[in-house]
Every structure is written in structure tokens, then in C-alpha cells.
Amino acid sequence: MSKVVLVTGGSIGIGRAICLRFAKSGYNVVFSYYKDAEEAERVKRDCIDLGAKSVFFYYLNLVDDNSIKKFVAEVIGRYSRIDILVNNAGVIAWKKLEDQTFDEIALQVRVNLEGLIKITKILLPYVKDKIINISSGAGKTGFSELTTYCATKFGVRGFTQAIAKELHNIKVISVNPDMTQTRMTNFVGRPPEDVAEIVFKVAENIINVSSGDDVDVWKFA
Numbered sequence: 001m002s003k004v005v006l007v008t009g010g011s012i013g014i015g016r017a018i019c020l021r022f023a024k025s026g027y028n029v030v031f032s033y034y035k036d037a038e039e040a041e042r043v044k045r046d047c048i049d050l051g052a053k054s055v056f057f058y059y060l061n062l063v064d065d066n067s068i069k070k071f072v073a074e075v076i077g078r079y080s081r082i083d084i085l086v087n088n089a090g091v092i093a094w095k096k097l098e099d100q101t102f103d104e105i106a107l108q109v110r111v112n113l114e115g116l117i118k119i120t121k122i123l124l125p126y127v128k129d130k131i132i133n134i135s136s137g138a139g140k141t142g143f144s145e146l147t148t149y150c151a152t153k154f155g156v157r158g159f160t161q162a163i164a165k166e167l168h169n170i171k172v173i174s175v176n177p178d179m180t181q182t183r184m185t186n187f188v189g190r191p192p193e194d195v196a197e198i199v200f201k202v203a204e205n206i207i208n209v210s211s212g213d214d215v216d217v218w219k220f221a
Contacts, residue, residue: 014088017192090111134177
């Protein structure tokens with residue numbers, strides 16, 4: 001059976017590019033979407049055109065425990081295992097802390113960190129090879145107007161390092177993009193395909209690092 005990759009937030013941006021890159025190498029591609037159903041359909045078609053063995057996508061709201069459970073049930077109902085889990089979904093509020101609402105703070109923490117941890121936990125029995133967590137350059141250096149986002153991305157790296165010590169048969173890696181052309185950045189920065197290529201190389205051990213390590217995109221792209 002061809003390998004299965006699961007990408008959260010796969011309908012747009014970096015997640016979309018990751019799905020397409022794995023499709024090109026004949027993976028079964030599974031991804032979640034939140035708001036972008038039309039884009040998700042397009043990603044599915046593009047993945048099939050590129051050579052994906054199969055494609056399945058499903059709605060996921062990472063702040064809703066029932067949605068997480070339903071998503072995993074749907075995925076595991078179709079695929080008995082996940083070879084590569086890519087925790088990519090994220091949100092941002094690009095403003096000074098004094099201007100962020102409590103809701104904006106909560107959403108970033110709940111999606112970027114809490115949701116990532118929960119979906120990793122529930123998928124652990126099914127992941128066979130690697131967990132790749134998309135952190136950020138903002139998870140290594142603090143930036144003005146990104147206080148909460150930085151806190152969540154530092155947290156993703158801490159989670160990666162800690163869970164790597166618990167898991168002995170699965171590699172867990174943080175991939176840290178720098179400024180990338182996505183909706184989050186008003187499409188300023190490097191092409192998301194650069195990040196997708198690094199994620200693919202980590203998955204395939206072309207970039208071979210130890211579990212718990214960081215892979216900084218700007219050092220490899």
C-alpha cells in the first residue's frame with residue numbers, strides 16, 4: 001500500500017503546497033480544511049492530476065473536540081494508518097498585544113498549540129513513521145506585533161522536543177518556515193513550494209535529523 005500523509009490545513013497556503021508535493025510522489029493524500037471548501041475541492045483535483053494514489057479531505061475545527069474526534073474517525077475509517085502526520089493548520093493576529101482581543105488571543109493558542117497537541121494525541125496509535133510540526137521562525141525569535149503567535153510557535157517547538165522523548169519508533173520534527181507567501185503574510189515572502197519541498201525531504205529522510213530537532217527552512221531551501 002502506498003504511504004499515507006495527513007496534512008491539517010491543506011486547502012490553502014503552505015498546507016496546499018505540501019499536499020501537492022506528496023501527491024507528485026504517489027502518496028495517499030489526506031487533508032483537513034476549515035473555511036475553504038471550494039479550495040479543498042481544487043486541491044483534491046490537483047493532487048489526483050499530479051499522481052496521488054488517493055485523496056480524501058474532511059472538515060476540521062481544531063477548537064472543537066468533537067470535530068477533532070469526528071475528523072479522525074472519518075480518516076481512520078478509510079485508512080488504517082498514517083505514515084506522515086503534518087500539523088500545519090494555524091491562525092495569526094498580526095497586531096500589538098494591546099490591540100488583540102481576548103478572542104483573538106484564545107483562537108491562536110487553541111488552534112496553533114492546543115489543537116495541534118490534541119489531534120496528535122488522538123492520532124498517535126495510527127502514526128507509523130513521522131510527525132512533522134510546522135512551527136515558524138517566529139517560534140525561535142520574538143517579533144513585535146506577533147506576541148501570541150510567537151508564544152504558540154515557541155510552544156510547538158517545546159511540544160516537539162518533549163514528545164520526541166516519549167516516542168521511540170516515531171520521529172517528531174519541527175519545520176520552521178520564515179516569511180512565506182500565504183494569506184497570513186499578504187503573500188509576501190518565499191514560495192510555499194519551498195517549504196513543501198523541505199517537509200517532503202524530512203519525511204523521506206533526504207534531510208535526516210534526529211527526533212526532536214528543528215529544520216529551519218532558510219538553511220535548506
